[in-house]
Amino acid sequence: MEKKSLNFIELIVEDDLAKGRNDGRIQTRFPPEPNGYLHIGHAKAICIDFGIAEDYDGTCNLRFDDTNPVKEDVEYVDSIMEDIKWLGFQWKNVYYASDYFQQLWDLAIKFIKDGKAYVDEQTAEEIAQQKGSPTVPGVESPYRNRPMEENLELFQKMSNGEIPDGKMVLRAKIDMAAPNMHFRDPIIYRIITTHPHHRTGYKWKVYPMYDFAHGQSDYFEGVTHSICTLEFEVHRPLYDWFIDQFQETDYRPRQIEFNRLNITYTVMSKRRMLQLVQEGLVSGWDDPRMPTLTGLRRRGYTPTSIRSFIDKIGYTKVEGTIDLELLEHTLREELNKTATRVSAVINPVKLIITNYPEGQVEILETVNNPEDENSGTHEIAFSRELWMEREDFMEDAPKKFFRMTPGQEVRLKSAYIVKCTGVKKDAEGNIEEIYCEYDPMTKSGMPEANRKVKGTLHWLSVAHSIPAEVRLYDRLFTVENPSADERDYHELLNPNSLEVRTNCYVEEYLKDVKPFDHFQFQRLGYFNVDPDSTPEKLVFNRTVSLKDSWAKEQRK
RNA sequence: UGUCUUAUGGUGUAAUGGUAGCACGACAGAUUCUGGUCCUGUUCGUCUAGGUUCGAAUCCUAGUAAGACAACCA
Numbered sequence A: 001m002e003k004k005s006l007n008f009i010e011l012i013v014e015d016d017l018a019k020g021r022n023d024g025r026i027q028t029r030f031p032p033e034p035n036g037y038l039h040i041g042h043a044k045a046i047c048i049d050f051g052i053a054e055d056y057d058g059t060c061n062l063r064f065d066d067t068n069p070v071k072e073d074v075e076y077v078d079s080i081m082e083d084i085k086w087l088g089f090q091w092k093n094v095y096y097a098s099d100y101f102q103q104l105w106d107l108a109i110k111f112i113k114d115g116k117a118y119v120d121e122q123t124a125e126e127i128a129q130q131k132g133s134p135t136v137p138g139v140e141s142p143y144r145n146r147p148m149e150e151n152l153e154l155f156q157k158m159s160n161g162e163i164p165d166g167k168m169v170l171r172a173k174i175d176m177a178a179p180n181m182h183f184r185d186p187i188i189y190r191i192i193t194t195h196p197h198h199r200t201g202y203k204w205k206v207y208p209m210y211d212f213a214h215g216q217s218d219y220f221e222g223v224t225h226s227i228c229t230l231e232f233e234v235h236r237p238l239y240d241w242f243i244d245q246f247q248e249t250d251y252r253p254r255q256i257e258f259n260r261l262n263i264t265y266t267v268m269s270k271r272r273m274l275q276l277v278q279e280g281l282v283s284g285w286d287d288p289r290m291p292t293l294t295g296l297r298r299r300g301y302t303p304t305s306i307r308s309f310i311d312k313i314g315y316t317k318v319e320g321t322i323d324l325e326l327l328e329h330t331l332r333e334e335l336n337k338t339a340t341r342v343s344a345v346i347n348p349v350k351l352i353i354t355n356y357p358e359g360q361v362e363i364l365e366t367v368n369n370p371e372d373e374n375s376g377t378h379e380i381a382f383s384r385e386l387w388m389e390r391e392d393f394m395e396d397a398p399k400k401f402f403r404m405t406p407g408q409e410v411r412l413k414s415a416y417i418v419k420c421t422g423v424k425k426d427a428e429g430n431i432e433e434i435y436c437e438y439d440p441m442t443k444s445g446m447p448e449a450n451r452k453v454k455g456t457l458h459w460l461s462v463a464h465s466i467p468a469e470v471r472l473y474d475r476l477f478t479v480e481n482p483s484a485d486e487r488d489y490h491e492l493l494n495p496n497s498l499e500v501r502t503n504c505y506v507e508e509y510l511k512d513v514k515p516f517d518h519f520q521f522q523r524l525g526y527f528n529v530d531p532d533s534t535p536e537k538l539v540f541n542r543t544v545s546l547k548d549s550w551a552k553e554q555r556k
Numbered sequence B: 001u002g003u004c005u006u007a008u009g010g011u012g013u014a015a016u017g018g019u020a021g022c023a024c025g026a027c028a029g030a031u032u033c034u035g036g037u038c039c040u041g042u043u044c045g046u047c048u049a050g051g052u053u054c055g056a057a058u059c060c061u062a063g064u065a066a067g068a069c070a071a072c073c074a
Helices: A008-020 A042-055 A074-087 A097-113 A124-130 A148-160 A210-221 A230-246 A268-277 A293-299 A303-313 A322-339 A549-555
Strands: A027-030 A059-064 A095-097 A117-120 A169-172 A186-193 A206-208 A225-229 A254-258 A340-342 A348-353 A362-367 A375-382 A383-389 A409-412 A417-425 A432-437 A465-473 A498-508 A518-521 A525-529 A539-546
Touching: A008 A042, A008 A225, A008 A254, A008 A362, A027 A042, A027 A210, A027 A225, A042 A059, A042 A074, A042 A206, A042 A225, A042 A293, A042 A303, A059 A074, A059 A097, A059 A210, A059 A225, A074 A293, A097 A117, A097 A148, A097 A169, A097 A186, A097 A210, A097 A230, A117 A518, A148 A169, A148 A186, A186 A383, A206 A210, A210 A225, A210 A230, A225 A230, A230 A254, A254 A303, A268 A322, A293 A340, A303 A322, A322 A518, A322 A525, A322 A539, A432 A465, A518 A539
Parallel strands: A027 A059, A059 A095, A225 A254, A340 A518, A348 A432, A465 A539
Antiparallel strands: A117 A169, A169 A186, A186 A206, A348 A383, A362 A375, A409 A417, A417 A432, A465 A498, A518 A525, A525 A539
């Protein structure tokens, strides 16, 4: 058994374990704010949070960081839980930062009593101004040194709802000249009376800020490893400082930061995704073009493929961008092994076998999955009139065109070898029908069928196929890194990210499919059944195309 | 002209002082009743300069480059 190399987080955990820290206990948490849908970047965090707990015999809890009622909603709580479960993880407990509002408030009182917090009455602008800049030290607030009793009284008033929103804040008293901006008397409590909290309603008038809530919540819960993304690196000294102020035993949580996930041709910020949804540029959070988990699910991505992808990209502290192709590769890798092969024609043109008896129908067998011996076969009807793809015919074909062209033999998958004899065109010269003759001795399985031909095409019997809508998805953006582009992001959107084809056909075998079933449409790609699909009107999404070396050849 | 962090092929990631490897991509070939899959091969890398060491991608120093931080967001 080959030993898998550990990532830097696992190394830290093993080192802590070896040193006996926190009594050898491992506890993590996944701490989303319920203000948006989870995306594949969150999946990366979920995999390490739950993964570390699993691998080191620890526990992982789900904790909603719901300290800002202005932005949060139960709608998101529900979707977040659903997405985590879909990925295949199970939390030990569900916690909410709002569960700790009383404890946090008590802690704030302690800070005031210890002379480590004060009430500031300045405006947000004044406070921002005094903060200085990364290179210029800040200025102390005129309210910084007011007596402890006065702070206590004012904070009580804030908490009672006697002070309007925005008029006062509670700040930690640390160091306005600190080189780390976060130490310049950070605001730890603000007044919010106008928005109900999704769990506590209007009970609380003051709410703790992230820095005063996150690490403390970790501490209250007994978290040992608080894993988050790199953007919180500069917060870590403050995380540690707060804990220093009230730590009572040897137990201590530890924050570790890793690189967040970026993928080419997409955006990973909740703000940008919200815009896409609100401006109607996509159909919703679950639009199959969205990098949200709900979008990816609707697109046809599987939980295992996403986890496998996360496993491939690893965890480091280097900020980079992953090729979308790696994600697609991971998905194809899985679906190739699992997806049933069926035929679908998404740009149909009629093919008539002139020497095949009218009215005759043959029931043929076709394999479900050549990659899986146990997958069996299913039946497909063959007759005189078929559907084939327009792209599979060319009148004046180049040498490397291995499909249907007059005079050249091709194989109809699982059926016969045919030779094109001509076409019928309308007045504008558009091809209306294609004609061919079949060789009755070349039915699949017969010795003559082994004859070498240039190519194999998929097809459908006109009388035995059912209509379907097929939605062809492509990347949402035309540039690799939309976030870094100076242009307005509207200009970067791919106008062809969705192409709806309403005149497609699929085999009768698919008449009873259910939403999220996935298939390989032979020679086209992997498709799944959209939730919009009904027995009367089937709707398929293209999850990802097959690798297409003919398309590549054509681009040369 | 601050603090923190990072630097390995086109991309991502290993090598934990001892042979720079893997995956994706690209390119070429073979096989094929999917121009898919499978298989084979090719291409391409330790940011720079010093130092420590028998030996440095790894440790040290200095540069260079990139990123994060100045919300009553998380």
